[in-house]
Amino acid sequence: MTAKTRKIMEAHVRHLLNQWRGDALEQWLHDEFTIWLDWLWEQPLNKVLSEPQVLDIMKRYVVELDIAGGVMDIAGEMSRTVLTAPVSTETTLEDIFPRHLWEMIIEFAIHLKGNLMAPIEKKVLTSGYSRLVSGLLFHGIKEYLLSDNILMQKVPGLSGFVKKTGARLGKNFLQMETALEVHIRDFVEKNLNRIIQLSEKYLEDALGKEFIMDQGREIFDDVFKEKLSTYYGQISCEDLEDFLVFGYEFWLNFRETHYFYKTYSKIIEFLYYKYGDKPAAVLLEDVSITRDLLLDAVLLLVVPLIQEADRQGFLEQRIRRHLSEFYTSDTFQSILSEQE
DSSP states (O other), X not given: OOHHHHHHHHXXXXXXXHHTSHHHHHHHHHHHHHHHHHXXXXXXXXXXXXXXXXXXXXXXXXXXXXXXXXXXXXXXXHHHHHHTOGGGGTOBXXXXXXXXXXXXXXXXXXXXXXXXXXXXXXXXXXXXXXXXXXXXXXXXXXXXXXGGGHHHHHSTTHHHHHHHHGGGGHHHHHHHHHXXXXXXXHXXXXXXHHHHHHHHHHHHHHTSHHHHHHHXXXXXXXXXXXXXXXXXXXXXHHHHHHHHHHHHHHHHHHXXXXXXXXXXXXXXXXXXXXXXXXXXXXXXXXXXXXXXXHHHHHHHHHXXXXXXHHHTTHHHHHHHHHHHHHXXXXXXXXXXHHHO
């Protein structure tokens, strides 16, 4: 490199460094990115990023990307930090989940009541539910009749008869108990369908608006007034790690399912059907991403990065590396010779 070439390159290096230092850096980034965003805002979405490209991105970086074990370690450490943070002893569940949001959920549950009744009706018709009701009735009636001397109290003369005969009744009383069980089972079987219908009606009545609202308010008053640390204290580090592992294993399996593929493919297809031929600005602004938002994000992230690179001398090093390729090239030397 000749002395003249070196002088020209040094001037070029100084020019670029001056653009990227102090207030000039933010102004340069603002002007440059504004121009780029103005261009992007007018480009059709499918010209900037095609549907096959988005599908490929999903495949590469969502479905196929290996998740390093360190991710789980970091997630576990961050979660433990949250659980043990002092702020949890000062914060109630209500502070982060106010009553009006809880009542919105309750109202939604009431709205879904009709949909909830269908699985209830289906469940009460199953053999498992029938066995449950039958067993509860049988044991309930039997316990009522045989406990607290109910038979002695309700059957006239039985108490005196037992006192007179004493222990001689043992075997006969056992036979009577067996016979009683037979009659109870017979009663339950004959009335089971009617009882199941009554239980279904009871469940339907129990899921009325007032009942659900009252239960919801009671839950809020009992649960949401407690400090977060009360609930965090019931979760051990081992429980937390198990939960994270479960979530991790679920995601690894779910992302490879046909269902997930068809779902995200359909969503991408819909987005390009709706926005593909329109300027990218339409989609971005529909999801509240404005030019000012993007520009602020760039300035917030890039300015400190370039400033630190400049402080360490790395910025100048990279500028010199790229400029030297041009200034030492035969093309530049040839142009320089022509001017002389």
